[in-house]
Structure formats: structure tokens, C-alpha cells
Amino acid sequence: MRKLVFTLVALVFALPAAAQNYDAVATSQATANAVPGARRSPGNAIPVPTNEVSPQLQALIGAAYPPTFNAAPKNAAEWHALIDARAAIAAKNIPLMKEKFGVTVEPKIIAGVKTYIVTPKNIPERNRRRLLVHVHGGGYVFGPGEAALSEAILLAGFGGFKVISIDYRMPPDFPFPAAMDDAMAVWKQAVKMAKPQNMAIFGTSTGGAMTLAMVLRAKAEHLPLPAAMAPGTPWSDIDKIGDSYKSNEWVDNVLVTWDGWLGRAALLYANGHDLKDPQISPIYGDFSGLPPAILTSGTRDLFLSNTVRTHRKLRRAGVDAELNVYEGMSHAQYGFDMNAPETKEAFTDIARFFDKHLGYK
């Protein structure tokens, strides 16, 4: 009997709703949602969207789950093995990107912190005195070294900006606040390399959260603020709090669920600190006085709520904040394929936003 139930349950999960009888589903759903409270939805098969979505993005949207979505490393050695395996895959793409966008990448130690200086071959006159600071994504664990440079290369390439990308320390060896300490040490030096009003900070996912946390900490420490920021689909609430953590669970095919490696990385990074500390979950910070922001997400993004909560909270604090949400897109896929039109669109939009808000003299 137990096996029968399991088989039937698996069958229902595998069945597309469309193949079930609509009237039976409607009746069952009406019953399940006849009282106020949690929203109940049935198992679902969501086809790959084709309208306003490029073939390249369709391929990303339709891709199978990453095999590591539910990885559960038991110790530091297992974390390192996972981190190294993912880094090896990501790093393969970097030489192709450098070539396509004609950028050079040079390692440089700034304030004792490892960074990369990403420089486009041609910097427009208007960008010569501008400087961007990049904090990469990867759940505070993934993306050591050159493996996390893709976003820096994309914005250097599409926007014609010089970028400092911070290779901050990460768990399992260096939990919170090492990453933020490294990022702030670099920021303090970076504002001597260009005028802060000619600078912006950007990053996606963990990098989006760090972008917000850096600006919050700069404000608290009375350091210069950048003139703009681009927290892309920011991990602004590191805990499983926010509607899309549930509504897009199992729908997003990049992060898939908080309960996989993602939540494990969150706890590893926080290392016992309060998950609502604004330096860990910047959504709980005071957004007043923050610089203009451009945010990017997708309708299937597990962090859609992180993004729109941040957008709304910025606007409620009177900050000029712009939101872009891509059809059918899961987490951070706007940076996955350097040849997808949506990648060009997203980074060109960010570059245009920075150009509007940054000084150039």
C-alpha cells in the first residue's frame, strides 16, 4: 500500500495539469481555496514561453535542474570539493568572454584583498573618470578567483566601464563578516581611485545583497556613497522569507529551492549571527538616503520577492529605483549566455542607468 501511494503521488507530480480534467481540477482547487489563508495550487507543468523570449533564453528556461541543487556537503572538505567543481565549469567560459568583449583582466591586491581589474579595450571619453565596483554572486560560497568574473566582463564589455571585481573571502573557511570586511576595505581604497560621484557598485544575487549591505555600511560609517547601484535579483532576505521562495519553489531551475544547497550556504555564512542582521539580510536596513538603483529579476525567479520587496522598500524610502522583470526567467539567467539578446539588454540597461546617474568630470 505504501509503495502504491508513493507511485501514485509520483504519478501526480509528473502529470501535467493540462492533461488532467480541467473541471476536476477546478472543483478540487475551489474546495482547497474556499477558506482564507495559504494559497493551494496543484502540480503543474509550465511550458517554455516563446513570446518576447529569445531562443537562447528559451534554452536556459527549459534546462533541467542543476544536478547540485540539493547538494548537502557535510564538512569543509566536501564544501571545497563542490566549490572547486563548480568553479572549474564556470572558469572555462571566461577566456571566451574576454575575447568576445575585448577586455583585459589583471589580478590586483587592494587593501590586502584579492581583486581583478577588468578593463575594456575602448573606454568612451565619458567613462574615462568613472569606475565600477563589482561583487560577485554564488551564495557566499561559490565563485572564487576568475570563476565569478562573467558579470564584471559583461558590464565592462557592454557598457565600456573599468571595473574592480572583488574576490572576497568566503565560507567554509571565512564566514560572515569576512566577505563584507573585504568588500568595504576595497571600497575605502576605490573611492581614492576615482571620485565617488563617478562610481557605482553592482552585483547579482549574493552580489546584489552585498551591494546593498556595502551602501548601508558606507552610510553608517560616514564613508562616501556611490552615485548609483545595481543590485540584480539581490539575496536581500537570506532566510526563506518572501512569497516567491514558496510560489517559485521548484519552478526556478537555477536555485530550485531554499532548502537545497542555498539554505545550507546561508547558515554556513551567517555562522550563528541573526539572519535579520541588515548586513546579512539588507532588506531589514534603513534605505533612506541610498543612491539610485536598478533591479533585475524574472517571473520564475526564486528571488522575485527579494527583488520586488527591495524595489518597493527603496521607493518607499524615496530612492529612485527602477525595476526590470524578464518573462519566464529564473534566477540571474540574464547573465548566463553572453550571446542572448536579453543579456545585452539587461547590461545595456544597467549601463544606461549608470550613465544617467554618474558624474564624468
Added chain:
Amino acid sequence: MRKLVFTLVALVFALPAAAQNYDAVATSQATANAVPGARRSPGNAIPVPTNEVSPQLQALIGAAYPPTFNAAPKNAAEWHALIDARAAIAAKNIPLMKEKFGVTVEPKIIAGVKTYIVTPKNIPERNRRRLLVHVHGGGYVFGPGEAALSEAILLAGFGGFKVISIDYRMPPDFPFPAAMDDAMAVWKQAVKMAKPQNMAIFGTSTGGAMTLAMVLRAKAEHLPLPAAMAPGTPWSDIDKIGDSYKSNEWVDNVLVTWDGWLGRAALLYANGHDLKDPQISPIYGDFSGLPPAILTSGTRDLFLSNTVRTHRKLRRAGVDAELNVYEGMSHAQYGFDMNAPETKEAFTDIARFFDKHLGYK
């Protein structure tokens, strides 16, 4: 056996995913999503979000499905009975709204079309020569007479604008293109009542689609365009095309599913015309040269994809387009409770956007 399967299927639909064993779900989901293609997600119970969501909006998000979501009127008489029943409920609220916002409402025939002139008690000096045109929502079938005035009252009240709200003809008696013919007849007269550069068009859902279709038709007919528009969660693709029609099916507790009354209303309105006609599904129109637009949606909105597809297509056409997406919100709930902070926020944002883009001399 058949009954057992049905019982078990119903059980799975009713079970919150959280109550199931996470590892079993992860395994089942990994298997179901190990190959590219449609995204498969399990039955889900999504709690009411509480962060960045007011108690009033939480009540709307948690509300049970509307009992009529799956209504299937078989003939004109049954449509009229349904339309009248819904109108009676909606109309009850109008006197309270008039009182709260201190607006007057006067019926007026313009170019042979029924309209209401909604006038706030105090019109700021800057708005004295400005005029807004409102097209209401309701799937092209609901909202005759005063029942559909709430949004016009909200923008008149929060923004201090004079508004013409169009009580256009609707199915079952008047299918496409009657609604659009009425709206355009009013527009042609309205541009003689104020300067077009001092005017905007707005509406939600069906009204959002009509806003876009009006501007497209004005462009095609070389009529004056408004200086701005606010297509709120627009029904820009009347067909069940777009990712959130599936990903937010059964999650949105306002429209619930295209396959209920909504799709039936779509076919009733289109009356055999091509659903991809840009006057019926404006997403298929040419957006170049359109005026600045502000769009509003929610993470649970069945029309989230309609909204973001429209936003992206406007921006790709070079139109200044602003997007606001509310945490946990289903379709059009930003206009449901006149006392919710999000209602004030959404309509104040639209008013501010209009103030930025409309002339005033």
C-alpha cells in the same frame, strides 16, 4: 481502484508541500526536471506573506477564491444575470469612496457614449488644465455603469485630477469592436476639452489593454496621443499565452485561471476575430512612438507576464516605461481596498508619473 486513485490525487492536491518529506519531494522533483522542457512543480501551499505587505493587503492575498471564478454562462441571459450580480456588489462601495475622497460623479454623454465625469473637490492649480481618461476593467463584460468607477475615483482622489470614465458597450450584446469604438469616439472629443499634452489614459486589466489599444489606434489614425499612460496589469495578450497564465494559475485568487469565466469572456468579446489582432491583444502592436507608461502588477498576478512582456516590449521600442510589482499581490488588488497603504502607494505613484510627464499650461 479508480476511486482510490481519485482520493489519493485529491489528498496530494490538498497536502501542503511543507508537510511532505522534503527529501522525497526533492528526489521526485529532480527526476521530473532532469530533462529539458516544461517545468514541473508539485502541489504547493503558499502562506500569506507578511513582510512589506500591509494587514489590508494580507487580507486580500489570503482571501478565498471568488465563487464565480469558474462561471460558465450558457447564453446572453445567464451572462446578464452574472454581470448584474457582480455589479450590484461593486456598486455598493462607490458612495463610500465618493465620500472618502470628496469627489463628485456626474453622468455625461460624450459623442453618443455614456461616460462619468469624476471631479475632486480640490484640484491643485497645476492640474487645472489637465484631464485624464479612464477605461475600466472587468474582462470586457463586467463593470457597467457606476460599478466600475472605483479606479477613476482613486486617481481623482489621490492625484487631484479630473477624470472622464468611459462606460463603453460590452458583450454579450456588443462584442468587439464596440468597446474600442466607444473609447475612441470619447477620445476624439476629449482632446478638444484639454490639450492632449496635458492628458493621460489609464485603466487596469481590460482597461489596461484598452489603454494600449487606444494609443495604438490613435497613432494609426493620426489622432493626438496622450502625454502618458498607465496600463495597470494589462490584458495585453487576451489568449492564454504568457508564462504566468500557467505559473500563477491557481495561485492568483482574483482571476484564478484563464480557463474559467475569463477565457469565456475573451472568446465572447473577440466574437470570432483573431485573438492576435493588436486591437484585441495589444502586445502584438507596434509600440514605437508610444508615450511614457507606468505599469503595476504583483508576484502572484495571473497577468504578471502580460505586464512584464508589455514593459519589456515598450522599453525595447524605446518608450520610457516604469514597472512596479507588489509582493504577494494577485491580479489588480492594488485597487481593491481604498484604505490599504498599497492602494495609496500605487495611485500616488501613477499620479506622480503623470505629473512628471503631463504639461500644465
